[in-house]
Amino acid sequence: MNAPMPNLMLDVARLRxxxxxxxxxxxxxxxxxxxxxATTQKPRAVIDCMANYYAEYNANIHRGVHILSQQATDAxxxxxxxxxxxxxxxxxxxxxxxxxxxxxxxxxxxxYGQRLWPGNEILITEMExxxxxxxxxxxxxxxxxxxxxxxxxxxxxxxLDEFERQLGPATRLVxxxxxxxxxxxxxxxxxxxxxxxxxxxxxxxxxxxxVAHLPVDVQALDCDFYAFSGHKLYGPTGIGVxxxxxxxxxxxxxxxxxxxxxxxxxxxxxxYNDLPFKFEAGTPHxxxxxxxxxxxxYVSKLGQPAxxxxxxxxxxxxxEQARAIPGLRLIGTAREKASILSxxxxxIHPHDVGTILDDAGVAVRAGHHCTMPVMTHFGVPAxxxxxxxxxxxxxxxxxxxxxxxxxxxxxx
Amino acid sequence: MxxxxxxxxxxxxxxxxxxxxxxxxxxxxxxxxxxxxLCGDRLTLSxxxxxxxxxxxRFEGVGCAISTASASLMTDALKGKTxxxxxxxxQHFQALVTGTDKAEAPVxxxxxxxxxxVREFPVRVKCATLAWHTLLAALHSVxxxxxxx
Ligand SMILES: Cc1ncc(COP(=O)(O)O)c(C=O)c1O
Numbered sequence: 044m045n046a047p048m049p050n051l052m053l054d055v056a057r058l059r060x061x062x063x064x065x066x067x068x069x070x071x072x073x074x075x076x077x078x079x080x081a082t083t084q085k086p087r088a089v090i091d092c093m094a095n096y097y098a099e100y101n102a103n104i105h106r107g108v109h110i111l112s113q114q115a116t117d118a119x120x121x122x123x124x125x126x127x128x129x130x131x132x133x134x135x136x137x138x139x140x141x142x143x144x145x146x147x148x149x150x151x152x153x154x155y156g157q158r159l160w161p162g163n164e165i166l167i168t169e170m171e172x173x174x175x176x177x178x179x180x181x182x183x184x185x186x187x188x189x190x191x192x193x194x195x196x197x198x199x200x201x202x203l204d205e206f207e208r209q210l211g212p213a214t215r216l217v218x219x220x221x222x223x224x225x226x227x228x229x230x231x232x233x234x235x236x237x238x239x240x241x242x243x244x245x246x247x248x249x250x251x252x253x254v255a256h257l258p259v260d261v262q263a264l265d266c267d268f269y270a271f272s273g274h275k276l277y278g279p280t281g282i283g284v285x286x287x288x289x290x291x292x293x294x295x296x297x298x299x300x301x302x303x304x305x306x307x308x309x310x311x312x313x314x315y316n317d318l319p320f321k322f323e324a325g326t327p328h329x330x331x332x333x334x335x336x337x338x339x340x341y342v343s344k345l346g347q348p349a350x351x352x353x354x355x356x357x358x359x360x361x362x363e364q365a366r367a368i369p370g371l372r373l374i375g376t377a378r379e380k381a382s383i384l385s386x387x388x389x390x391i392h393p394h395d396v397g398t399i400l401d402d403a404g405v406a407v408r409a410g411h412h413c414t415m416p417v418m419t420h421f422g423v424p425a426x427x428x429x430x431x432x433x434x435x436x437x438x439x440x441x442x443x444x445x446x447x448x449x450x451x452x453x454x455x
Numbered sequence: 456m457x458x459x460x461x462x463x464x465x466x467x468x469x470x471x472x473x474x475x476x477x478x479x480x481x482x483x484x485x486x487x488x489x490x491x492x493l494c495g496d497r498l499t500l501s502x503x504x505x506x507x508x509x510x511x512x513r514f515e516g517v518g519c520a521i522s523t524a525s526a527s528l529m530t531d532a533l534k535g536k537t538x539x540x541x542x543x544x545x546q547h548f549q550a551l552v553t554g555t556d557k558a559e560a561p562v563x564x565x566x567x568x569x570x571x572x573v574r575e576f577p578v579r580v581k582c583a584t585l586a587w588h589t590l591l592a593a594l595h596s597v598x599x600x601x602x603x604x
Contacts, residue, residue: 390472392519394494395463398576402459411495424495424517453463454520 052349059434061086061341072404075439080224080252080383080430081408082274085338089278092337093330104329105303105320119329122336123319129339130269131260132286136318139292140332143283144251145174147270148218150285150322151247152178154295155216155268161187164213166244168193168201168230169420170223173413175249179218188215195420199226199375207238214244221253225414225428226375227358227383229257232264240265245291251275255432256354256381258347261286273331278338282331285322292318299324350433354382357431357440364444371447374417374426384429385412388447391454393425399450400427405443461572462579463520471520476530480513485596489516489589491581496522500589507538514586521570521579526586528567538594545587552583 059065062084067074076084096118102111104119126138141147159165165179169192183190191214193206201219210217217239222229232248239246247268250259254271261269268291273282287295297304297315301324306314315321342350361384365371370389388396397409408428411418418424429443483501490497498516502509512533514526529548533541547562549555554574573583 392494392523394496394519394579394582395521398462398579399459410493415495418495424497453459454468 053345053353053433055353055434055436058345061088062434063087063090065434069404069406070402075403075405075435075442077429077431077435077439077443078406078408079255079432079435080275080412080428082280083255083277083432084434085277085279085334086341088341089334089337093279093334096330096333103326115329118333118336119327122332122339125336125339126284129259129343130254130284130286131262133262134289137286137289137292139285139287139319139322140327141270141283141285141322142281142328143272143274144172144249144270145272147268147283147285148175148247148249149178150298151268151270151287152182154298154322155245155291156182156186157296159186159188159215162213163188163215164191164211165189166191166193166206166209166214166217166239168206168219169195169416170199170201170226170228170414171218171220171416172224172249172251173415174251175218175220175247176416179216189213192416195226195228195417197421198377199223199228199417200377200379201228201230201235203231203234206235210238210242210244212242214239214242216247217244218247218249220249220251221259222250222257222381222383223375223414223417224252224383224430225385225412225417225426226377227380227385228375228377229253229379229381231379232266236265252382255342256351258351267291273335273338276335276338277341278335279328279331281328282335284335289318292322297321297324301325303327345433351381353433354431357435357437358382358384360437361429361431361440361443364440365447368444368447368451370451374421374423382431384431385426386428387423387426388450391450393423393427395454396427396447396450399453400443400446403442403446403449405429405439405446407443458572458575462576464569464572466566466569467520467524470524470527474514474523474527476513476527476534478513478515480511483511483513485593487589487593487596489585489592491518491522491585493581494519496582496585498522498526498586498589500526500586500593502590502593504538504594509533509536509538509541514589518585519582521573521582522585525570525583528570529586529590532565532567533590541590541594545591548587549584552580 064084100111100114102115104116123138127135236246245267248266250271254276269286274280304324372387374385393409410425480501485502496518500514502512512530552573
C-alpha cells in the first residue's frame with residue numbers, strides 16, 4: 044500500500060518545530076523518536092514556562108504573604124484546574140498532585156488499602172505494568188487480601204468473560220490499565236467499571252499511557268481513581284495526578300504526614316487539612332505542576348480527535364509495513380489499539396534490533412517494558428517497542444521499517 | 456555503520472546462531488546463574504573444576520547476540536585453564552570491552568578479541584560481561600543469582 048495522505052488536521056511539520064529536541068542528529072542521522080511510551084518530548088512552551096517560574100516568581104506556595112508566593116500559588120492551583128478540566132473531574136479538590144502514576148497507585152494502596160481485610164480480593168489483569176501489580180502484592184501481604192489476575196487472550200485483549208467470573212462479593216478493588224504500554228490494547232473501561240461496581244468494588248484506572256492518546260472523562264467512566272504521569276503527556280517528570288472521587292478521598296486516612304496536609308497540630312491531637320491538601324504533604328514539585336498545566340494547554344489546543352486521527356494513521360501504516368517483513372511477529376493485535384507497535388524478529392534478539400535501530404537514529408525500547416507477565420504470556424524474553432506520538436511522521440515509520448530490514452541483513 | 460559492523464562481526468553472529476558448549480553439563484560441581492534485568496537475558500553456567508583446573512564448562516539460557524556469543528567464546532577459551540588464569544582473563548576481557556586497556560601492553564585474548572567492538576556501545580558492555588560475571592560467581596560459588604545491575 045502507498046503511504047496514506049498526511050492528516051490534514053495537524054500540521055505535523057510545523058508542530059515538530061515546537062519540540063527543540065526533535066531537530067537533533069544522533070549518530071549523524073536525524074533523530075527518529077519512537078519511545079514515546081517511555082516518556083514524551085517536551086514542547087518549548089512547557090520548557091519556557093518552567094524556566095519562567097524559576098526566573099521570575101520562584102516561591103513556596105500556600106503559605107506566603109508576599110507577592111511571589113501568591114503568584115506561584117495561583118499558577119500551581121491554576122494548573123490543578125487545567126487538569127480538572129482535562130479529565131473532566133467534577134471538583135478541583137479531586138485532583139491530587141503526586142510524583143507520577145507509580146506514586147498515585149501506591150497512595151491508594153496505602154491509604155484506601157487500610158480498609159482491606161483477610162478474605163478480601165483485589166482483581167488486576169495480566170497486562171498490567173509492574174507499578175500496577177507490586178503495590179497490590181505488598182497490600183495483600185499487609186492485609187491478608189488475595190490478588191487475582193484476569194488473563195489476556197493471544198491477541199492481547201482482556202478476557203471479559205473471565206473478568207466477570209472472577210468478580211464477586213469478596214472483590215473490594217479492581218485495578219486496570221486504560222491502555223497497555225506493552226501491547227497497545229485499549230480496555231473496555233465503561234463495561235469493566237460497571238461490572239465492578241455491580242459487586243461493590245472500587246476501580247482504579249492506570250491512565251499512564253492513555254492520557255496522551257485517548258479522551259479521558261472520569262465522570263463518564265465513573266471510575267473511582269484515575270492515575271497518570273505528566274511526563275508521558277508532554278510535561279515534566281516528577282509530577283503526576285491521582286484523581287479520586289471526593290467522597291472516597293474524604294473518607295480515606297492521610298498517606299504521608301508533614302506540612303501542608305494539616306489544619307492544626309498539637310502534641311495532643313492533629314487535625315488534617317481539606318482535600319486535596321490532605322494528600323499533599325510537604326513542598327510539592329511546583330515547577331512540575333505548572334509545567335504540566337502548560338502541557339495540557341498545548342495538547343488541548345491540538346485537540347484530542349486530531350491527535351487520535353494522526354496517531355491512528357501512523358499505527359495502521361506501521362502495522363501494515365511491519366506485517367510485510369518476514370519473520371516479524373506483532374505482539375499485541377487487539378482490535379481496539381493505540382500508539383504501540385510491539386514486536387519480535389525471528390532469529391534476532393530485541394536488544395540487538397534496538398542497537399541497530401539506534402545506529403539508524405531510531406529510538407525504540409527493547410525489553411520487557413515493566414510487564415514481565417505479558418512477556419511470559421507470549422513466551423518471549425523481551426520485545427522491541429515503537430511507540431508513536433502526534434509529532435511522528437509516515438517518513439519516520441519508513442526509517443523504522445528500513446532499520447528492521449537492515450537488522451535482518453546484519454544477521455543475514 | 457562500520458562501528459555496527461565491528462560489533463556484529465560474522466564470528467559473533469555465528470556464535471549466536473550456533474553457540475559452542477551449549478546445554479547441561481553432567482557431573483558439574485560449580486553452577487551459577489546470571490541475569491541482566493535490563494533486557495531479560497538469563498544464563499546458567501555449569502563447570503567441572505578439578506584441583507583448581509576447569510576441566511569442562513557449558514552454558515544455557517536466552518540472550519542477545521552479544522551475550523550469547525560472549526558466553527560461547529568464553530566457554531571455548533576457558534577449557535583447561537586454571538581458576539587463577541580464568542580470573543586474570545576476566546580482568547583483561549573487561550578492559551578490552553570497556554576500552555580501558557589502551558595504555559597497558561595488550562594481552563592477547565585470542566578469539567575473544569572479536570568482542571572489542573562493544574566498547575563503542577557502552578550500553579552493551581553488560582551483555583558482553585554477563586557470562587564472565589556469572590563465571591566469577593560460579594568460581595566463588597555465590598549462591599544468589601548474579602545480576603548485572
Ligand atoms: C501503563 C503504565 N503504568 C504505569 C507506569 C508508571 O509510570 P511512572 O513511572 O511515570 O510512575 C507506566 C510507565 O512506564 C506505564 O506505561
